Amino acid sequence: MEAGFDREWRIDELLDAATLGRTMNALTALAGGELAVLGADGGALWGRAGEDMARHPLVLELEPVGQLAGRGVAAERLAGAAALLQQLMRVQVRYKMASSLHLEAVAEDYESLRREHLKLQESEARYKQLSAQLEVRVKAQVALLEERQQMLYEAEKLASVGQLAAGVAHEVNNPLGFLRSNLSTFRHYLTQFAELKKRLAEGDAAWQALDLDFVLTDGEELLDECIKGGDRIARIIGELKSFSHVDHSTEEYYDLNECLRHAANVIDGQLPAGVELRLELLPLPGLVCLPGHLNQVFLNLMRNAGQAIADARRPGVVRVSSEADDDWITIRIRDDGVGMTPEQRSKAFEPFYTTRPVGSGAGLGLSSARNIVLAHSGRIELDSRPDAGTTVSLFFPVPRK
Structure with a gap:
């Protein structure tokens, strides 16, 4: 039965049979006579009640909940035993009320947590739905970007x-x-x-x-x-045939100096007026590569160098050098053109970034060059200062024998 602050308690609710028995045995010993506990209806809860027994009311919250009967017990002892039994019952009332408050608080906390859990589940379901929608949108945008990027690559190639x-x-x-x-x-x-x-x-x-x-x-x-x-x-x-390698679509063992010479021969007639191209090539070991792809990289870098000098509005030289040590084949393409600011240099390898006027380039030259060099297990570095020129360095690992 649920506890409350304004309810009427019964003795058997407050004291179970075992507790009542132990308590009454102790009180009987103290009282020095025979005792019995009667409920509010007069029925015996402990001991044997007789008509000749003196009785003392057991009161809780100003209302009697039963009687303590005694035979051969002095009146003051009977009253004292009743007072002790009443005090024990009041302690039980407080305990049960505190327990009830605790249970109510726990139940309320549980219900509050359950409601919060339901809200979290609803939020999780919404987030999952939004995540799924976002994933679909992201995939669509990525597909669109890849399509546009491919179109720009094709435009750059064209x-x-x-x-x-x-x-x-x-x-x-x-x-x-x-x-x-x-x-x-x-x-x-x-x-x-x-x-x-x-x-x-x-x-x-x-x-x-x-x-x-x-x-x-x-x-x-x-x-x-x-x-x-x-x-x-x-x-x-x-x-042109050697440059494009139309007859070779697979990797082959090739001398990068030949790639540089082919690119130089193709670009030589396209450089702006006042721009000189110089080759400073040292012997190189062969490299397993796609020569046609590297030819395109070298051609684009030489063209960029020529444009940088033309933008500086002064004569200049594009120097192309090659060297090798035990670990790396190094190709450097230098110009003494307009150079780059630190901000431009930090964005130079980003796809679609260009310092050229609108319509003069798609911003894929260095980005494509880096991708091709990385595909050959190499790396590319850029050193540039405003009005002092630019050096693009490409490093390819020397094949191990």
């Missing part, structure tokens, strides 16, 4: 191809120009020989009049120039 094509067109157009001019002139010379056929009767006078001695000499020179022009075109095509 831009490089376009610049390469423009350079190739310029290089090939020169020999084609004098080939056409020379062949046109030589055709005129053949016309003069055809005229000679008509004037063979005039003999040496006709030969001199048509100036055929000059025609023979100049014709040989024209043909030599045409042959050199054809060889030059063949060399340009060969350089």
Whole structure:
């Protein structure tokens, strides 16, 4: 039965049979007579009650809850025993009330914790739902970014191809120009020989009049120039083929100096006016690599160096050097151009970051270069100061024998 502050207590609720028995045995010994405990209804709770027994009320909270009966016990002793029994019951009331308060407090705390737990479960469910939605959105954004990044990479490649094509067109157009001019002139010379056929009767006078001695000499020179022009075109095509490595899509053992020379030959005709390219190459051990990819890296870095010098609005030199020790192959591309501020240098390898004007670059040159170098187990470093130039250093591990 639940305890309360304003309820009526019964003796058997406060004192169980064992406790009541021990208590009454002690009180009987003290009283020196026979005792019995009666409930509020007059029924005996302990001992044998008789009509001839004196009785003393047991009062709690001003209301009698039973009686203490005695036979052969002095009235004052009976009253004292009743007082002790009442005090014991009051202690039990306080204990039960305190216990009830504790249980109520625990129950209230438990209920409060249960409510908080339910709230936490609801919050967790919402967070899980939001997390799932966020994950879906993040995946969608990552996919979109990857798609856009791939598009920019492709755009950068197309831009490089376009610049390469423009350079190739310029290089090939020169020999084609004098080939056409020379062949046109030589055709005129053949016309003069055809005229000679008509004037063979005039003999040496006709030969001199048509100036055929000059025609023979100049014709040989024209043909030599045409042959050199054809060889030059063949060399340009060969350089392009070697640069792009269209016939080699897998890794191979290659000399990086050859990659640097191919890139230099391709970029040489595309550098801005006043920019000189110098190669300072030392012997290197072979490296297992994708030459076509490294060619593109070297070409982009040389082009960046040339643009940095052009932006400085003064003549300058792009120096390309190579060296090797027991552990590393080192390639350095230096320029004496505009250089970079510390803030620009800290962002130089971030995708899509560029110091070029809008429309002049996608900001993928150094980012792509770093990715390609890392794919070859190498590393790339950047040293630059404003108006003092930039040095890009690439390190590749020497193959172990």
